[in-house]
Amino acid sequence: MAKRTPEGPPPPPAVQKLRVRYARRGRLRFSSTRDFARALERALRRSGVPMAYSAGFHPHPKISYANGAPTGMASEAEFFEISVTEQLDPEQVRSALDDALPDGIDILDVVEAAPGALADRLEASRWQMVFHDIESGELEQVVQAFLAADTVEVSRMFKRGRKSFDARQPVLGARVEAGEDPRCAILTVVVRHTTPAVRPDDVLTALSLVASFAPPRPPLVTRLAQGRWDETTAEIIDPFDG
Amino acid sequence: MAPTLVGMPGESHFAALEPLLERVTKPIQYVGGELNSTVKDWNCGGYGPKGDERTVRWALMYPDAYEVGLPNQGVMILYEVLNEQPDALAERTYAVWPDMEVLMRERGVPQLSVDGHRAVRDFDVLGISFSTELGYTNMLTALDLAGIPLHAADRGEDDPLVVMGGHASFNPEPVADFIDAAIVGDGEEAVLGATELIGEWKAEGRPGGRREVLRRLAETGGVYVPAFYEVDYLPDGRIQRVAPAETGVPWRVGKHTVMELDEWPYPKAPLVPLAESVHERMSVEIFRGCTRGCRFCQAGMITRPVRERSITGIGEMVEQGLQASGFEEVGLLSLSSADHSEIADLTKGLADRYEGTNTGLSLPSTRVDAFNIDLANELTRNGRRSGLTFAPEGGSERIRKVINKMVSEDDLIRTVAAAYGAGWRQVKLYFMCGLPTETDEDVLQIAELAKRVIETGREVAGHNDIRCTVSIGGFVPKPHTPFQWAAQLSAEDTDARLHKLREAIRADKKVGRSIGFRYHDGKPGIVEGLLSRGDRRLGRVIEQVWRDGARFDGWSEHFSYERWMSAAERALEGTGVDVAWYTTRERGESEVLPWDHIDSGLDKEWLWQDWLDALDETEVEDCRWTPCFDCGVCPQMGTDIEIGPTGKTLLPLTVLGSGKQTMVREQAARGA
Ligand code: SF4
Numbered sequence: 001m002a003k004r005t006p007e008g009p010p011p012p013p014a015v016q017k018l019r020v021r022y023a024r025r026g027r028l029r030f031s032s033t034r035d036f037a038r039a040l041e042r043a044l045r046r047s048g049v050p051m052a053y054s055a056g057f058h059p060h061p062k063i064s065y066a067n068g069a070p071t072g073m074a075s076e077a078e079f080f081e082i083s084v085t086e087q088l089d090p091e092q093v094r095s096a097l098d099d100a101l102p103d104g105i106d107i108l109d110v111v112e113a114a115p116g117a118l119a120d121r122l123e124a125s126r127w128q129m130v131f132h133d134i135e136s137g138e139l140e141q142v143v144q145a146f147l148a149a150d151t152v153e154v155s156r157m158f159k160r161g162r163k164s165f166d167a168r169q170p171v172l173g174a175r176v177e178a179g180e181d182p183r184c185a186i187l188t189v190v191v192r193h194t195t196p197a198v199r200p201d202d203v204l205t206a207l208s209l210v211a212s213f214a215p216p217r218p219p220l221v222t223r224l225a226q227g228r229w230d231e232t233t234a235e236i237i238d239p240f241d242g
Numbered sequence: 243m244a245p246t247l248v249g250m251p252g253e254s255h256f257a258a259l260e261p262l263l264e265r266v267t268k269p270i271q272y273v274g275g276e277l278n279s280t281v282k283d284w285n286c287g288g289y290g291p292k293g294d295e296r297t298v299r300w301a302l303m304y305p306d307a308y309e310v311g312l313p314n315q316g317v318m319i320l321y322e323v324l325n326e327q328p329d330a331l332a333e334r335t336y337a338v339w340p341d342m343e344v345l346m347r348e349r350g351v352p353q354l355s356v357d358g359h360r361a362v363r364d365f366d367v368l369g370i371s372f373s374t375e376l377g378y379t380n381m382l383t384a385l386d387l388a389g390i391p392l393h394a395a396d397r398g399e400d401d402p403l404v405v406m407g408g409h410a411s412f413n414p415e416p417v418a419d420f421i422d423a424a425i426v427g428d429g430e431e432a433v434l435g436a437t438e439l440i441g442e443w444k445a446e447g448r449p450g451g452r453r454e455v456l457r458r459l460a461e462t463g464g465v466y467v468p469a470f471y472e473v474d475y476l477p478d479g480r481i482q483r484v485a486p487a488e489t490g491v492p493w494r495v496g497k498h499t500v501m502e503l504d505e506w507p508y509p510k511a512p513l514v515p516l517a518e519s520v521h522e523r524m525s526v527e528i529f530r531g532c533t534r535g536c537r538f539c540q541a542g543m544i545t546r547p548v549r550e551r552s553i554t555g556i557g558e559m560v561e562q563g564l565q566a567s568g569f570e571e572v573g574l575l576s577l578s579s580a581d582h583s584e585i586a587d588l589t590k591g592l593a594d595r596y597e598g599t600n601t602g603l604s605l606p607s608t609r610v611d612a613f614n615i616d617l618a619n620e621l622t623r624n625g626r627r628s629g630l631t632f633a634p635e636g637g638s639e640r641i642r643k644v645i646n647k648m649v650s651e652d653d654l655i656r657t658v659a660a661a662y663g664a665g666w667r668q669v670k671l672y673f674m675c676g677l678p679t680e681t682d683e684d685v686l687q688i689a690e691l692a693k694r695v696i697e698t699g700r701e702v703a704g705h706n707d708i709r710c711t712v713s714i715g716g717f718v719p720k721p722h723t724p725f726q727w728a729a730q731l732s733a734e735d736t737d738a739r740l741h742k743l744r745e746a747i748r749a750d751k752k753v754g755r756s757i758g759f760r761y762h763d764g765k766p767g768i769v770e771g772l773l774s775r776g777d778r779r780l781g782r783v784i785e786q787v788w789r790d791g792a793r794f795d796g797w798s799e800h801f802s803y804e805r806w807m808s809a810a811e812r813a814l815e816g817t818g819v820d821v822a823w824y825t826t827r828e829r830g831e832s833e834v835l836p837w838d839h840i841d842s843g844l845d846k847e848w849l850w851q852d853w854l855d856a857l858d859e860t861e862v863e864d865c866r867w868t869p870c871f872d873c874g875v876c877p878q879m880g881t882d883i884e885i886g887p888t889g890k891t892l893l894p895l896t897v898l899g900s901g902k903q904t905m906v907r908e909q910a911a912r913g914a
Contacts (some may be wrong), residue, residue, distance in 0.1 A: 042568030048901025
């Protein structure tokens with residue numbers, strides 16, 4: 001007997017590609033990128049977005065994810081792309097999808113994809129780290145010591161074992177401010193995306209290496225922005241601009 | 243360390259939990275906020291005439307990890323049913339993993355609900371649903387973390403009532419020390435009854451304290467309160483009698499039975515977790531009960547009579563559930579789904595309705611016949627045909643007569659031939675080892691069967707790329723079944739028999755490589771058997787093993803047989819009974835069984851007769867299709883079995899995906 005193949009017509013083709021920016025807030029910062037992917041596929045079905053599917057026995061909706069923030073960190077600037085089989089109004093998609101997702105995963109912005117790959121528009125991130133029970137003066141000193149170094153080697157476990165890499169060079173800038181509460185300090189860093197990516201926890205490791213810095217509690221981390229890096233203005237450009 | 247958090251009752255403790263989340267595996271399981279979850283106002287029920295609060299608050303626990311507990315239908319149904327009541331609220335709580343337990347003890351964070359992160363101790367009732375006895379130690383962890391005394395006798399007015407439900411409550415005796423009450427049978431109507439009663443008592447200003455509210459519950463005849471019963475033992479260790487020790491309390495406690503499933507279309511809005519769970523789909527229960535009368539099957543016996551949901555009722559639930567959840571797969575749930583009287587129309591109707599929407603349909607059915615394969619084919623019209631499962635349960639024709647699984651070897655071969663012929667490449671066969679009267683020969687016959695399956699499969703498929711997996715586990719005799727008197731096979735004998743079977747399967751190299759062999763060793767079965775047919779004397783064993791570190795006994799990586807045996811030896815010292823007495827001992831007709839005062843609707847005389855028939859290798863028919871054999875359930879319920887056919891069909895209509903109308907550009911433009 002011959003092997004079975006799917007019957008019927010092939011799935012309808014994609015006619016439009018949409019780019020989506022979303023935030024992961026509050027307690028939902030503990031969701032992983034896989035958790036998000038599952039939730040998104042379900043939300044797309046609930047809201048009725050006419051997704052384009054791959055062919056075969058196990059059709060998959062065409063979604064591509066870009067550079068998700070690590071589990072446990074909040075974000076105001078996460079991105080993905082979907083392909084759909086009809087021309088849709090991006091704002092309608094935004095509100096329908098936002099309604100279909102749990103509170104704390106909030107769809108901020110949907111645009112029609114401009115040419116080129118989304119990943120090419122994500123060159124750097126701005127991260128905010130809020131430290132409790134640390135004074136800004138103390139943090140400032142540590143950060144200055146870090147900035148003064150040329151390289152700071154850190155290591156972290158990857159799927160294929162422990163790897164060492166430099167956590168200093170990719171850091172394009174760092175600023176310390178006092179929080180509203182005097183016992184609270186806020187560090188903002190801009191990091192260029194490299195391989196492996198330097199994450200806020202790597203920066204933290206680097207701080208502890210240059211100045212034996214050990215915060216009593218891990219900081220609350222939020223990605224504030226992600227986009228192209230403009231050397232001249234030293235700013236992150238919104239990936240949906242231009 | 244005892245929980246140290248202070249605050250208003252019903253307050254969220256998320257701020258205390260949050261720092262721990264950074265340090266545990268899979269923190270998402272503790273944060274709640276799932277789609278379709280609810281957090282209600284702590285005082286949604288308002289106040290009684292004298293200002294006494296009347297809100298009845300349930301913490302519902304599934305005593306296993308979140309990933310297992312979240313998809314549990316029972317808890318999901320009760321959660322929704324209770325939250326629909328204006329003056330009740332329900333939140334969920336699950337067993338925390340050992341890494342979290344350590345941190346919670348260190349920081350004094352108590353057991354919390356996942357919804358509002360409210361302290362479990364703040365609720366009026368902690369309802370725990372046990373599908374298996376292996377969750378008992380997790381209950382003790384939760385009580386301890388919650389700051390609720392382990393022993394019901396030590397609880398005070400501020401402690402919740404600890405109420406158990408689920409299949410294990412058909413013999414609640416082993417946990418009699420720890421629970422305040424047990425609700426037996428279907429929960430949805432029963433929790434509403436209990437809620438009303440507790441609400442009234444609260445509004446009256448809690449007269450008589452917890453003893454009084456428990457008494458009122460017990461007087462209904464449908465709630466078992468172990469403290470109101472006394473157990474006497476004979477000198478040889480058997481039970482002499484179990485009798486009420488309180489006036490107004492019934493001798494026997496009846497099970498609850500919801501007769502009209504169509505009136506209870508729950509869950510309407512299934513919970514959708516962010517975290518990965520063991521069932522990545524929604525389920526619709528298409529009927530309750532089973533009449534096939536397999537003698538080993540507790541689920542089939544205790545859920546009688548059969549009550550079907552109508553084809554149109556099922557259609558609505560599927561549609562509503564998909565809309566509310568976005569799941570890509572629907573399971574049509576029941577004990578033996580192919581037995582629904584309109585299953586063919588139902589599967590065809592659903593397959594038509596959801597054609598082209600990338601919605602998967604699944605039907606848990608292990609019936610060994612060609613019809614079952616037709617159904618499976620219908621459900622996979624355009625999908626991959628990977629595996630089909632059949633459950634002959636016993637290896638030889640003789641043993642299948644003993645267990646009343648009426649499948650001949652030729653039936654089985656015909657069925658698998660049809661499956662391979664339809665393009666299915668993998669067939670899974672379920673068996674049990676250690677059935678009453680079983681010998682090595684009965685089990686070794688499984689190897690012969692598997693070989694014939696492969697040979698037949700290769701022939702009809704025309705190629706060798708087919709597989710058969712034999713999955714086998716030890717049989718555990720359960721209360722309220724004809725095998726409740728049977729001796730359980732010891733762990734050593736079970737393992738020895740399984741070993742011989744594996745050798746026999748491997749012996750034939752030519753077919754052996756196409757046969758997979760999966761088995762569960764006999765040790766966990768002995769602990770399950772101990773707890774299933776145990777009595778109140780086991781409370782000390784459970785407490786001891788928990789103090790020795792037992793947690794998550796349903797997980798092989800956490801389960802320790804040695805820990806259980808050593809705890810049992812110490813805790814049962816001086817009682818004259820031991821693990822073997824509870825497990826491998828055959829009981830006699832006149833013995834008082836620890837669960838005799840829990841009424842499952844089945845006549846004990848009928849069960850005994852069925853046990854004798856089993857030993858005689860006499861089969862009984864399915865009462866769904868042939869005349870009643872008087873098990874006792876139907877007359878007692880004052881009904882007949884509730885089945886169709888209704889003669890209705892499903893219209894090929896779905897609103898799934900209709901949301902796109904608002905998004906499509908032309909329409910949006912026209913509307914503007
Ligand atoms: S068919 Fe047999 S094993 Fe299956 S649920 Fe019914 S009685 Fe139990």
